[in-house]
Amino acid sequence: MPAVNRADLDFMLFDWLGAERLTALPRFAGQSAEDYRAFLDLAERLAENEFLPTWKPSDSAEPALGADGEVRLHPGVRDAVRAYLDAGLQLATVDEAHGGMQLPITVGTAAMACIMAANIAASGFPMLSQANARVIAAYGTPRQIELFARPQHEGAALGTMCLSEPEAGSSLGDITTRARPAGADEAGRRFRLTGRKMWISGAGQDITPDTIHLVLAKIENDDGTLPAGTKGISLFLVPRLLPEIAPGGSGPNDLAIAGLNHKMGYRGISNCLLNLGEGTRHRPGGEAGALGWLVGEPGQGLAIMFQMMNEARINVGLGAAALAWRGYLLSRDYAFERRQGRPLEDRRAPAPVPLVRHPDVRRMLLAQKAIAEGALALCLYTARLADLAATAGTEEERSRAHARLDLLTPVTKSWPSEFGLEANHMAIQVHGGYGYTRDFDVEQLYRDNRLNPIHEGTTGIQGLDLLRRKIMGDGGAALAALLEEVRATADRAAAGPGAALAPGLRDAAGALEQAARSATGAADPVMPLAHATAFLHAAGHVVVAWLLTDMALVAGAPEGRLWAARHFHDTELPRVAAWLAPLGAGSRAALDAPDGAL
Missing domain, CATH: 2.40.110.20 (Butyryl-CoA Dehydrogenase, subunit A; domain 2)
Known part of the structure; x- marks a missing residue:
């Protein structure tokens, strides 16, 4: 089956985020939604025809280091990445002055999601290279750009x-x-x-x-x-x-x-x-x-490198979202096709029913749907912030987008990584014993996704970044601005078919705001940091609940959007209060326990 559901991607990109509205900005003048769809068509074809066929073979035939000191990749990976470069996808968001297409980062991110869903490891080559060349273009001298960025733009490096x-x-x-x-x-x-x-x-x-x-x-x-x-x-x-x-x-x-x-x-x-x-x-x-x-x-190295590090962090989240998305699609299809057991309401039924008829399987499918769609929405929303931070029409708009992007970067990296892995766990569970075998794709999806909570900074490091630098560092101002929008969405939901979503969203936003106040006002600034990861999880849940709700309110949104949001609100939002309770109580158990107790 295809690695992506293009209808879902198009809904998020055009119906929800309104990517075509970016064409009103001078940087994207002359572009159109048709241009963006054509670019996604190309990415989708490369994903299906080049990257997906080599995904499993390259898992069993890893890169090898020869006696000559040269690394040799699986030929399929080499050919897939070569096809990507020859098609010019690495030029998507590059300035026209440097030979690029100058497309929005939002569109480039959606295209990369297709490639990542098909072959996450192989996608790492162009992903890293694009970020590398962007740093050189931003901070290098004209000659450095010519010598070191241009070959990457041209596919020679x-x-x-x-x-x-x-x-x-x-x-x-x-x-x-x-x-x-x-x-x-x-x-x-x-x-x-x-x-x-x-x-x-x-x-x-x-x-x-x-x-x-x-x-x-x-x-x-x-x-x-x-x-x-x-x-x-x-x-x-x-x-x-x-x-x-x-x-x-x-x-x-x-x-x-x-x-x-x-x-x-x-x-x-x-x-x-x-x-x-x-x-x-x-x-x-x-x-x-x-x-x-x-x-x-x-002495400027780390400050400059943060551009590539932050881009990589967002792409890590995107990869995790893509793997969760593909795992959901695979397990959903399996649950509709595989027949096993009798329905609970009729234990004497003459024949087994599809797995999807069993309540716990339905729970896992809806949970995966909410996580996968929420994670991908978070990554695309963050990409749109990157576009606005660089190209919005006024300095005030650019500043506001930059502050929001800075706040959400650790969330975008870590939430899809942690909870996308939970979704892949459920995909294996839906498959039962078959899911634990290498004959079914969900086994490898889980192994591939397990890296994402680690690289580009572990989840704990992202939690410290969010709570210490982004929340305590500015007294919670950026978070307060975000929560204003969350509450505005809750108000819109209350007036329509999403009315059941409004109270839980407001409560969770209030709990997060109170926890931020507790952290910034703590007499001991170290104590809150013992709860940074829990705060990170809670913040991610609030943001994803907000985005799921916002998508469900789009006119003409598919019915599944509202049900995914309802399930997330019913089963996931209650976790927010539990995550934040130890911080509010000032728990020091992890800090005060003697080494011998660990």
């Missing part, structure tokens, strides 16, 4: 992000990759980098000749020490193949894939230990160290 190290995961202030000055040229200041980077997706690949790495490192002090903390981090462009302007001319850079990580799922993309400056690949007589060009100014 792919890009990565190199942050973590074997001994420094999310604690980036502790990285030890070092950079030594090595002159300058027309592309900017050059440095020689030495160190090791871990968990680098796509660092080794045989799809394109070149790979452009964005590497975080610290510039050595005059005494050879490294600056402490995150303020000493700088960002460097480190290509696999050196451009002609490099000292001594073009050739391989001093980079080496030292090993591959073997993952539970998400296996189609290589995940690498990347060594810089081991001297294994530089030319005889050349200076050791991987050659890299500084992006921006020294």
Whole structure:
């Protein structure tokens, strides 16, 4: 069956979000809804014809590191990504000045959801590369854009992000990759980098000749020490193949894939230990160290890299939503086709009935529907905020969209990741014993999705970001503005067929607002952070309940929209109060328990 339900995607994009209204903005002038649908048609065809057929084969035939130090992917993955690049989908949201289509991020996100649903691992190559090139276009010099972003736009290179190290995961202030000055040229200041980077997706690949790495490192002090903390981090462009302007001319850079990580799922993309400056690949007589060009100014690395990190976080949520969506579609079809058991109202019925006749199966299908549609709606809504933050007509509108985008980024990353996994769990459960076998797709969907609560910052880190930086950091102002809209939607629901949804939505919004006040007013600022993940879950549930309600109120919305919203309000919103209760009570159990009790 298809990996996506195009009718659902079109409803969210056009009937609910009104993507065609973006064409009123100068950046998208001359575009039309027909253009957007044609682009989605192309993405859907590539998803079905190129990415989906290689999804299962690339799970069993993982990337391999040859004796020559080169990584070789499953041929199907290589061909699928090559087809994506040849079709030009990587140019969707790129500026026309750089050869792109300049489509809205909202449309590009919807197209990427199709690719992710078909093959989440293979989608990682273009996803990372597009974000990489966007950073270079935003912060690089004109020559850096020409040398390092343009090849990615043209499909001659792919890009990565190199942050973590074997001994420094999310604690980036502790990285030890070092950079030594090595002159300058027309592309900017050059440095020689030495160190090791871990968990680098796509660092080794045989799809394109070149790979452009964005590497975080610290510039050595005059005494050879490294600056402490995150303020000493700088960002460097480190290509696999050196451009002609490099000292001594073009050739391989001093980079080496030292090993591959073997993952539970998400296996189609290589995940690498990347060594810089081991001297294994530089030319005889050349200076050791991987050659890299500084992006921006020294010490600005983490601030610049946050653009790619935040884009990646939203895409992680999108991938999780796509996997939940596909799992729901598969289990729904299975429940209608598979016959087993007699109906509860007639235990003597002569023949088994479809699984969908059983109450608990119906519960799991409706729960999956609500999670999958809510998660995808959250990602598309966030993408629309990104468009408005960059292109809205007034500074006030741009500022408001940016504040909302900043607030929701950790929610968009983590809520689909956590609850999309719950949906995939239920998809396996609907399939019963068959769901636990590799013969049915839901088994792999679960394994693939299990990565999403981890990479680009674990759920706990997202919770800290939301509560400490986004809520306590501004006294809850951005949250208060969001909750105003939530209550306005509740008011609209109260006056129509969604009247039953209004009280629960108002109550949940009030509970979240009160918890935010408790956190910002706490005498001990550490205590609330012990409950940051629970606060994150609660915030996500409130936002998703709001979006599900808002979609159900669209004129002519399919009947299933209202039922998904009703189920979520009835069964999920009550969890919000339970998540927030320990924070309101000031519980310190996790903080005060002695180490010996853990």
